[in-house]
Amino acid sequence: MYLAPDGHEVEIAEAAAAFVAQALPIARLHTPGSADLGQAARQRFAEMGWFALAVPESGGGSGLSAVEHALFFREAGRQCGPVDLLAQCLAANLTGDADIVSGARGVALLVADGEAWRLLGAADSALALLVTPDEALLYPLADATTTSRPALDPANSLAVVSALPDPVERLAGDHIWQLGELGTAAMLLGVAEAALDLIVDYAKIRETFGRKIGSWQAVRHPCADVAVRIEAARAQLWYAAAATKEGRADAATHLDVAKHLANSAALAATDTTIQLHGGIGVTEEHDAHLLLKHALVLSRLFGAKRALLGRVLHAGLED
Amino acid sequence: MDLHYTEADRDFRARAREWLKANVPQTRRPAHGQAGAQFDRDWQRKLHDHGWAGVAWPQEYGGLGLSGLRQVIWYEELARAHAPHHINTTYVALMHAGPTLIARGTPEQKAFHLPRILSGESLWCQGFSEPNAGSDLASIKTRGRIEGDHIVVNGAKMWTTDAQYGDYQELLIRTDPASERHKGLTWVICDMKTPGIDIKPIRTMLQDDHVSMVFYDEVRIPLANVVGEVGKGWSTALATLSFERGLGFIGDQLELYERVNRAIDLAGKTRLEDGRLAIGDDGIAQRLAAIKADCIAIRAMTLADIAETDRTGEPGPKGSMMKLMVTTTHKALSEVVGEILGWSFLEFDGDRIAYPWTYDYLWSWVFSISGGTNEIQREITADRVLGLPKAR
Numbered sequence: 001m002y003l004a005p006d007g008h009e010v011e012i013a014e015a016a017a018a019f020v021a022q023a024l025p026i027a028r029l030h031t032p033g034s035a036d037l038g039q040a041a042r043q044r045f046a047e048m049g050w051f052a053l054a055v056p057e058s059g060g061g062s063g064l065s066a067v068e069h070a071l072f073f074r075e076a077g078r079q080c081g082p083v084d085l086l087a088q089c090l091a092a093n094l095t096g097d098a099d100i101v102s103g104a105r106g107v108a109l110l111v112a113d114g115e116a117w118r119l120l121g122a123a124d125s126a127l128a129l130l131v132t133p134d135e136a137l138l139y140p141l142a143d144a145t146t147t148s149r150p151a152l153d154p155a156n157s158l159a160v161v162s163a164l165p166d167p168v169e170r171l172a173g174d175h176i177w178q179l180g181e182l183g184t185a186a187m188l189l190g191v192a193e194a195a196l197d198l199i200v201d202y203a204k205i206r207e208t209f210g211r212k213i214g215s216w217q218a219v220r221h222p223c224a225d226v227a228v229r230i231e232a233a234r235a236q237l238w239y240a241a242a243a244t245k246e247g248r249a250d251a252a253t254h255l256d257v258a259k260h261l262a263n264s265a266a267l268a269a270t271d272t273t274i275q276l277h278g279g280i281g282v283t284e285e286h287d288a289h290l291l292l293k294h295a296l297v298l299s300r301l302f303g304a305k306r307a308l309l310g311r312v313l314h315a316g317l318e319d
Numbered sequence: 320m321d322l323h324y325t326e327a328d329r330d331f332r333a334r335a336r337e338w339l340k341a342n343v344p345q346t347r348r349p350a351h352g353q354a355g356a357q358f359d360r361d362w363q364r365k366l367h368d369h370g371w372a373g374v375a376w377p378q379e380y381g382g383l384g385l386s387g388l389r390q391v392i393w394y395e396e397l398a399r400a401h402a403p404h405h406i407n408t409t410y411v412a413l414m415h416a417g418p419t420l421i422a423r424g425t426p427e428q429k430a431f432h433l434p435r436i437l438s439g440e441s442l443w444c445q446g447f448s449e450p451n452a453g454s455d456l457a458s459i460k461t462r463g464r465i466e467g468d469h470i471v472v473n474g475a476k477m478w479t480t481d482a483q484y485g486d487y488q489e490l491l492i493r494t495d496p497a498s499e500r501h502k503g504l505t506w507v508i509c510d511m512k513t514p515g516i517d518i519k520p521i522r523t524m525l526q527d528d529h530v531s532m533v534f535y536d537e538v539r540i541p542l543a544n545v546v547g548e549v550g551k552g553w554s555t556a557l558a559t560l561s562f563e564r565g566l567g568f569i570g571d572q573l574e575l576y577e578r579v580n581r582a583i584d585l586a587g588k589t590r591l592e593d594g595r596l597a598i599g600d601d602g603i604a605q606r607l608a609a610i611k612a613d614c615i616a617i618r619a620m621t622l623a624d625i626a627e628t629d630r631t632g633e634p635g636p637k638g639s640m641m642k643l644m645v646t647t648t649h650k651a652l653s654e655v656v657g658e659i660l661g662w663s664f665l666e667f668d669g670d671r672i673a674y675p676w677t678y679d680y681l682w683s684w685v686f687s688i689s690g691g692t693n694e695i696q697r698e699i700t701a702d703r704v705l706g707l708p709k710a711r
């Protein structure tokens with residue numbers, strides 16, 4: 001039993017951190033029009049095999065597991081990686097289609113919203129993926145009716161889809177849902193960690209009344225509280241990733257708990273980081289708001305609060 | 320202890336309601352730029368021309384000289400009539416620059432500025448904070464060197480709201496180079512058209528550019544523009560802050576109740592992701608009810624505070640508690656509305672009128688940081704209301 005990245009997992013996490021920071025640095029989001037993955041970045045991620053970590057080698061993937069998948073998306077979260085990065089990866093796991101694994105065809109994510117759907121990702125993506133706990137469906141986007149909407153989160157384009165054609169691919173079961181839930185929880189953990197890092201670094205240099213602000217209890221205590229929430233979210237994420245990898249019967253519950261903990265850690269960390277930066281925290285040029293806005297989107301994907309807690313209430317665990 | 324409005328109070332409310340109903344602009348305020356500031360000036364001029372300007376100002380300076388209670392009635396009616404938000408580009412002038420001049424200005428300063436403020440002709444902005452002086456305002460470094468009958472200013476201010484639209488600025492500078500902290504400061508009226516002033520807007524996470532950094536390069540300000548005494552600016556600044564922290568947010572305090580009711584209406588017609596109406600969700604309904612209860616109590620706090628101020632003649636130390644109560648309630652309300660609205664809450668293009676709830680949500684941080692952060696308000700409450708030993 002070991003519940004932290006170990007051996008080759010550490011190497012993968014380090015490689016992912018370096019690659020994402022270089023290919024998709026969070027700073028890109030201070031330039032308008034930087035939403036979504038885009039064709040060039042998509043192909044670079046594909047060449048490095050990042051979409052297919054958990055795809056079996058027979059299907060053109062790396063044959064790794066949910067654990068490496070989670071490690072990668074945590075690093076993506078730290079840079080506010082767009083949602084279609086996850087959609088592309090999930091579609092690769094769904095079909096193993098060479099054009100998807102290679103990044104030649106882009107995939108956006110669909111989410112049910114009342115009678116319609118929300119689309120996250122480029123409206124000119126070839127495909128759109130809809131995932132529920134029971135099945136995963138892939139639609140050709142060219143035949144859908146979409147209306148674009150202004151997005152609060154600059155990392156993703158947002159649109160409303162009012163009509164969908166027949167799906168081109170359908171997979172029953174919860175495999176894709178689990179990878180999606182794990183991936184978003186991991187991204188939220190990355191967002192939370194990045195937010196905490198920002199304020200911890202700043203509290204060590206900013207001075208008021210002749211002291212570093214990190215020495216005021218009004219600053220250090222909320223930072224410590226957030227650190228505790230992150231510690232809990234991280235431990236649960238690793239547990240859920242290992243349970244998913246091992247196909248344990250209670251993996252779904254651990255994933256729900258991991259997603260819930262990650263939702264609340266990210267929202268608490270981004271709130272705290274903005275507040276404790278003072279005025280500079282509300283400026284566009286600071287990264288804090290990018291993390292907040294991204295957390296709001298991710299917290300609604302693959303299990304928003306009510307659905308998660310509804311399932312957790314009566315769930316049981318294995319030894 | 321009683322809750323009686325006099326006949327005259329009721330009559331005032333009826334007149335205000337009637338006038339507002341007929342006169343509240345039907346057009347939207349432009350979200351950005353000079354057009355927005357012009358909209359505010361026009362509305363202020365209309366209030367002025369019809370005898371509604373300067374509700375809190377003494378009559379001898381052209382105001383209505385209303386008691387605190389009447390001011391509450393006025394702001395309640397403004398909120399009810401969906402009138403233009405009073406925190407707009409006229410806010411600094413009406414809520415704290417004017418009152419500072421009334422309290423500390425020279426007869427000439429009053430005669431020149433007060434009528435222009437009331438009529439919407441002059442807009443003001445506040446130049447107190449600097450890049451390295453926010454919570455710790457006494458550490459400001461912008462310098463003023465006295466040369467003959469002028470002060471020559473060099474340095475930089477940060478976070479000046481509406482600097483681009485302001486005709487004048489409340490400017491706090493260090494005139495004694497050897498001084499430290501609260502000593503050696505001076506409060507001057509700075510004409511924003513003076514040569515040497517450079518305004519650089521700062522874009523915020525609300526996608527607006529209402530705050531700016533302001534640079535001063537050999538800016539010459541007549542000594543006649545000093546409010547209070549040279550070297551005694553801290554005292555004048557405290558007066559300004561007391562107006563800002565006293566009744567400065569009264570409109571927001573009262574508007575919250577309108578807003579929570581709007582949120583409850585919204586919950587009654589918006590479906591959650593599971594298809595149920597939001598109001599049918601126990602968690603949401605209870606949170607809304609608890610927030611509504613807080614809003615009702617905020618109204619009681621406001622009235623208690625205002626009646627006390629009417630009696631004693633000066634605002635007490637409770638403004639900090641009020642700001643904490645209002646900012647935390649405002650944020651809790653924005654968060655629950657975020658859950659009710661689901662995905663549409665995540666649509667935003669910077670227009671506060673088209674996306675009011677998302678704007679309010681983002682604004683909740685501006686509210687809990689600007690005008691003294693919530694952490695500092697807690698410090699003030701602990702120091703001045705509770706008398707605890709000081710940490711600073």
Ligand SMILES: Cc1cc2nc3c(=O)[nH]c(=O)nc-3n(C[C@H](O)[C@H](O)[C@H](O)COP(=O)(O)OP(=O)(O)OC[C@H]3O[C@@H](n4cnc5c(N)ncnc54)[C@H](O)[C@@H]3O)c2cc1C
Pocket residue numbers: 206207208209213216217218219275276277278279280282444445446447448450451452453454455477478479480481530685688689690691692693694695698711
């Ligand atoms: C949108 C906006 C509009 C503004 N408009 C104006 C304006 O028009 N004119 C003007 O003069 N100013 C304005 N301000 C400035 C505002 O007053 C300051 O931002 C605020 O006082 C905080 O100062 P700071 O940003 O320097 O943060 P800092 O003082 O650096 O504080 C950073 C963090 O440390 C905390 N902290 C600092 N010291 C202590 C302590 N002793 N104990 C506990 N916690 C502490 C703070 O609460 C904060 O969370 C505006 C600010 C904003 C964001």
